[in-house]
Amino acid sequence: xxxxxxxxxxxxxxxxxxxxxxxxxxxxxxxxxxxxxxxxxxxxxxxxxxxxxxxxxxxxxxxxxxxxxxxxxxxxxxxxxxxxxxxxxxxxxxxxxxxxxxxxxxxxxxxxxx
Amino acid sequence: xxxxxxxxxxxxxxxxxxxxxxxxxxxxxxxxxxxxxxxxxxxxxxxxxxxxxxxxxxxxxxxxxxxxxxxxxxxxxxxxxxxxxxxxxxxxxxxxxxxxxxxxxxxxxxxxxxxxxxxxxxxxxxxxxxxxx
Numbered sequence: 001x002x003x004x005x006x007x008x009x010x011x012x013x014x015x016x017x018x019x020x021x022x023x024x025x026x027x028x029x030x031x032x033x034x035x036x037x038x039x040x041x042x043x044x045x046x047x048x049x050x051x052x053x054x055x056x057x058x059x060x061x062x063x064x065x066x067x068x069x070x071x072x073x074x075x076x077x078x079x080x081x082x083x084x085x086x087x088x089x090x091x092x093x094x095x096x097x098x099x100x101x102x103x104x105x106x107x108x109x110x111x112x113x114x
Numbered sequence: 115x116x117x118x119x120x121x122x123x124x125x126x127x128x129x130x131x132x133x134x135x136x137x138x139x140x141x142x143x144x145x146x147x148x149x150x151x152x153x154x155x156x157x158x159x160x161x162x163x164x165x166x167x168x169x170x171x172x173x174x175x176x177x178x179x180x181x182x183x184x185x186x187x188x189x190x191x192x193x194x195x196x197x198x199x200x201x202x203x204x205x206x207x208x209x210x211x212x213x214x215x216x217x218x219x220x221x222x223x224x225x226x227x228x229x230x231x232x233x234x235x236x237x238x239x240x241x242x243x244x245x246x247x
Binding site for chain 1: 123152156212213215
């Protein structure tokens with residue numbers, strides 16, 4: 001299994017803990033399916049915990065962007081938590097770091113949803 | 115080292131592993147290994163997905179060699195090619211929220227030299243060069 005995603009509910013925020021590799025194929029499909037399912041279930045506040053993401057490629061970055069767009073278009077908010085150095089570097093290189101709302105603490109991230 | 119790889123996503127891992135084996139022996143550090151690995155992965159994904167389009171009858175040619183502190187990786191597909199001279203800039207504001215189109219940009223960001231050319235009768239060749247520092 002290249003990636004494992006598990007979702008838990010913290011109040012009205014859905015926290016998705018992502019572990020492993022977000023790369024083209026299984027990784028990007030699993031992330032896309034999870035976000036679409038949450039949006040389909042009416043979840044408006046989604047927090048992606050990427051602290052245990054060991055690797056991400058351009059397709060994975062693209063999937064984060066698509067997920068952000070999907071959630072935003074449904075009237076919700078998607079935020080990122082616990083970026084590893086690799087993910088943070090890639091978001092900075094691709095100039096996406098300021099697009100996403102990034103938090104380093106789960107508690108503050110949850111409080112920041114409006 | 116030279117291999118003909120199948121047009122499958124398994125070839126992405128294989129190519130990365132082959133390139134990193136050579137790069138490690140050439141003395142590249144951890145940060146450079148990450149960059150080389152990602153550039154190779156993105157290049158092979160392009161060859162498999164956009165070039166050969168997973169066609170089992172088409173191969174991805176892969177070659178990696180080192181000479182002194184220079185690592186050279188060549189990846190070639192048998193696809194129909196694309197206009198690599200006219201790719202949208204993925205960091206331009208109007209393209210920032212696109213779900214794809216960052217592969218070549220990242221390859222160029224991570225390698226010291228990148229050359230793309232059309233092959234006859236078809237396909238794209240990409241040559242990646244990294245110098246040990």
